[in-house]
Amino acid sequence: MKPTTLLTVLIILGMIIGALVGQFLLHGGNVDSTHWTKAAGDLILIRPLKLLVIPLVFFSVVAGITRIGDPGKLGRLGGATLVYYFATMLIAVTIGATLVSLLDPGSLPADVQEAVRATGEGAFSADTSLQAKVETKTMGGTWTNILYQLIPTNLLAEMSAGRPLGIIVFAIGFGLALAAGGKKTRIARDFFDACFEALMTLVQWVVWLTPIGVFFLVAWTVGRIGLMELTGPLGGYMGTVFLGLLIHGLIVLPLVLWIFARVNPYQFMARMKPALLTAFGTDSSSATLPVTIETAIDEGECSENASNFVLPLGSTINMDGTALYEAVAVVFLFQLYGIDLEFSQLVLVVITATLAAVGAAGIPSAGLVTMVIVIAAVNGSLGEGVQLPIAAIGVILGVDRILDMCRTTVNVWGDAVGARIMTRIAPDE
Secondary structure (H helix, E strand, O other): OOHHHHHHHHHHHHHHHHHHHHHHHHOOOOOOOOOHHHHHHHHHHHHHHHHHHHHHHHHHHHHHHHHHOOHHHHHHHHHHHHHHHHHHHHHHHHHHHHHHHHHOOOOOOHHHHHHHHHHHHHHHHHOHHHHHHHOOOOHHHHHHHHHHHHOOOOHHHHHHHOOHHHHHHHHHHHHHHHHHOHHHHHHHHHHHHHHHHHHHHHHHHHHOOHHHHHHHHHHHHHHHHOHHHHHOOOHHHHHHHHHHHHHHHHHHHHHHHHHHHOOOHHHHHHHOHHHHHHHHHHOOHHHHHHHHHHHHHHOOOOOHHHHHHHHHHHHHHOOHHHHHHHHHHHHHHHHHOOOOOOHHHHHHHHHHHHHHHHOOOOOOOHHHHHHHHHHHHHHHHOOOOOOOOHHHHHHHOOOHHHHHHHHHHHHHHHHHHHHHHHOOOOOOO
């Protein structure tokens, strides 16, 4: 059995056993955010992967840029990557808005609606940390923050804070400078190549911790939420999100890959299983980045030139699953509160959800925070006295983790498809 096949089998077993342990041994007890299973998963898997993210982003981008060398080719790669990211996010959010409008999961019996709203607003009131995160969220503030991250004043501070955008921008400029240096900078180029290869070896070692880490994280998630939530009053909402993610992940992205790369998309998906399963278990596209790069290059036949540029950037700004989820969640909440949205307001949801998803960090439940931007935009288009309270997001707070695991998987799958397509523009020499 190939090592990657064995790893995939072990990860799947970890998920299944974790779900069973969570449902039958942990669910119903006091399983909160400080439970020992969550701490074990963080220590075994999340923290080692996050430790590798920033060094890997820096060295992979510099190494990739020095190998590409030609600024013209880099410009084509960057432009095509951004077009791909925004186009697929726009398609995803359109799918989400269409499905939630057609299926109307928020139209529940009046007494159920009232009970769900009361429970959700109570959950929001009890979560002071979430209140602090959302109360200052605006579209302008989010984009200003992104622009400031693009041009930081202290690279080490960005590394310390775990903000990759500024690191990517600096690494692109530094890589171009090394490439332009010719013979004078050859030693430095070799140094970055060697450091990147060493980091990839370290990633391969850490990856074998994935089955154990995923076991603990899935056990904690299921133990805290319980599988019966899938059939509760929020079951229609969750089903709509799942359906949208399946359509985008199994039909739209494979079709895009086949059209632009002439690659069998389902064979490529099978090769990317370790990264996709890690994304599902860790609930973080940033933490999954080391595994995504390693799998894309070694198993997915993506070029190092494309992977080293496309994947770090994608883990930061490409959020297909998050964009789709935000559209479904926002429209669902308006339905639940008896507020009918017109077509123009649905278009506003599509636009703002796409832009807000770009500003979502690649960490668990980041989409829950940026969702406030979409709600505020729609509220601004409604008449006086017809507003969705921000506390409404408490309604979906309890089931967000399960949905986050699924949408993170689609986020990482979208990044991988992008790397495979861009391999045609930036193949390895």
